[in-house]
Amino acid sequence: MRVALVVLAALLTAGAAYAQLTPRLVAPLGPASVQEGHILFDDRCASCHGVDLQGSAGVPSLRGVGAAALDFFLSTGRMPASVPSLESPHGPPQFDRKQIDAIIAYVTSRYPGGPPIPRLAPPPPGVDARQVFELNCEACHGVYGQGAVVGYGWVAPPLNAATQTEIAEAVRIGPGMMPRFGPDEIPDAKLDALVRYVVGLHTNTYDPGGWEIGRIGPVAEGFVAWLVGLGTLVGLIRYIGTNE
């Protein structure tokens, strides 16, 4: 019993001394949001991206990536990744809005630069958003924004869960295999109209012809023609075509 008490006291003393004497790697600086962002970053991001945002093997550096990229990856839940060096698919964000803003404030205060979060405005009249989508987006994302493969295991994801801001950010930063579309390719006014069109693709479903069969076009139609159409008719002739 005495031995146990001595060991416990020794452990407590050593632990307290260790906690006091271990230096903090970088002291939090600046306004409160930056400090909070710093703590969150060191806790959840630095193990891969580095305490100095330098990145590591297979992990990109975050120096000067800009607010748009940070907001896009954090608010779509793609980061922090559950598997190191492998981006997660679109899902619920792991931080709340205030925390995301704090991380953005911290990262951009240490290494400024990069595209800012696009500020969306009501689009001016006369912008043909559909034409912008047809020319730039649907080759990979499909006519419904339903997504498609783009090769080497990459997928152009479906656009049905993204917010207007997230779509605008993706256009400006070009995440993953996606090309980056700067203001020279897609001016702000066209971007404003485009994001509304894309969100409209999944909010205004328009299928006057009946069941849309998964929206994958003639592949699904072929299955229906064979299985439902010809299948029913062959079943019928087996019934009426054979005389007992």
Next chain:
Amino acid sequence: MIVRRLVLWLDDRLAIAPFMRHALRKAFPDHWSFMLGEIAAYCYMVLLATGIFLGLAFDPSGTTKVYHGPYTPLDGQVVSSAYASALAISLEMRGGLLIRQMHHWAANVFVAAIAVHAMRVFFTGAFRKPRDVNWMVGVTILLLALAAGFSGYSLPDDMLSGTGLRIAVSLILSIPFVGSWLEAIIVGGQWPQPQFSGRLFFIHVFLLQGLIVGAITAHVSILWHQKHTQFRGPGRTAKNVVGSPLWPQYAFKSIALMLAVAAVIAALGAYFEINPIWQYGDYQPAIVASPAQPDWYVGWLDGALRLGPALAIHLWGHTIPAIFWPGLVLPLAYFGVMYAWPFIERRVTKDERRHELLDHPYEVPVRVGFGVAALSFLAVLELGGSDDVLARFARIPVESLVSTYRAAVFLAPLALGWLAYRLAREMKARRSEGEELPGTVTAVVRNEQGGYEAVEVVTPPAAEGA
């Protein structure tokens, strides 16, 4: 009785009684597989009926106009008149979308029915002399149906079908020496040309339908003249056809089938959306979307292009593009073998006899093996044509699928063809073993001592047909 009075009325004027007496008594074999071709024929009737409706409402001109209509995302866009009128049929005309969707579904089921009918004819040996002629007419109908389907779904001038037409024009361009001349003749210049819409309409509505109606007439007339084949069975010989007479039994079956085909096509048109051209948008050469497939019966050609190696040949300043081999030579060779099959089989088997009775598929193992191999070759190509869709849903890199299919396009026909050949041989061997002792049954009888024993009782053989 209405039919009786009608026949008498016509007989008074046209003296049709001898023909009708013969025709109404014509025997149709009692096996369901003989109605597969009828499904195709009735699909074609639905196609003609809905096609007349669409043809009257459709404006095939390639001029452009500004779209104003109920589909607001396209409002204010400059589109072709053909596309605008296909949209108007779909979204503004009462019942227009139903008829358009029925027409499209009927085309998809039409070609499927022809394919299954051709399989039945192939695997039972119905194509043999003297029906080798009609087999070739049938292959011609299949080819014409493919052309009619492709030209038909390209008419609305939407993005998806325009992409398909662009591929077809590229295939024409890939023909050595004459490609660019042919493009100029067919398209009327370099692709795309506004006058091509009108040409395509003529090709689809007049040229191909005239040829198909003619070919179907020939097909049915030859069938009528040569009479049906039939499976072997009691009382069935090379000189007769056992079955139901046309009137009244078979006629009612056939009318029931006609109504069922119309009902199934109408249900498909009413409940299943097909080819939503408003979503695809009008065709502009710079625009393409993914996933992009043709209708199923062209999918194997798309697959051949996707799986074909990128081997362009440069000879004496001329280039034979890579797509020439999988896109043109391969389908021509495939159809060439189909046309020639009755003669190939005759050459190999040295069988010059006339055949009125059918084989069961297993009875000719080599034919079964070859047919299964040819079908699995097509199936792999068809899978290749939809590789991006499978890659998406199965989360497999599309490149892995392509290399797998490239191997499978050779291995699957060999493996499946061999398997079918072995199975057929096995079945044939077992059946003929059983047939060596006709009429012999084992029975358990009580003997004189009061015990039981098994004896073989020989009964007189049943009356053998053929």
